[in-house]
Amino acid sequence: SQELEQSPQSLIVQEGKNLTINCTSSKTLYGLYWYKQKYGEGLIFLMMLQKGGEEKSHEKITAKLDEKKQQSSLHITASQPSHAGIYLCGADSTGANSKLTFGKGITLSVRP
């Protein structure tokens, strides 16, 4: 079955610093989704990657999918307190439907 490992488990950074978090799959990814969650709330969709080598950006967040389509990274430039939360990756490894498997999430704290 599909397994997603996210690293690091948690991260504390100083405001203004850059950071990168990762999501690694045990199988080839047909679709990789990044979500953000504030504590006690629902998941907010950030970005979706499908093609090997693909890179997408939104504001100060950039997500990449490697050529082999088994690892994705999410990079935040000049972090702000508003970036704090839990980042989850979700993956479709079957290519057949919309059912996703999720990683356990990475908790990001940004110190002012």
Place this chain on the structure above:
Amino acid sequence: DVKVTQSSRYLVKRTGEKVFLECVQDMDHENMFWYRQDPGLGLRLIYFSYDVKMKEKGDIPEGYSVSREKKERFSLILESASTNQTSMYLCASSPGLVVRGTQYFGPGTRLLVL
């Protein structure tokens, strides 16, 4: 904007009670999902539905049932609530199989079973 709403943000129930969690989406999505989220275990799929009156078991369906009588509404039912069902419940919807679609989530229902 896609909107997924859940009937309650917080719910407190007693062991043995029948519990209904409602989810409504306004984007005419074919797919709807119910997850539970627990510390250290992440998001786990309970049930999902690809169409009205259709349902499929996810990874942890035991102790739960679902109902989808209308396209926009997907209900999760705890037939006899137990303390180990205390959790955060998240509903999601996505477009149909033809276009693999992003799942959009509701705000969640935090359920406490005493």
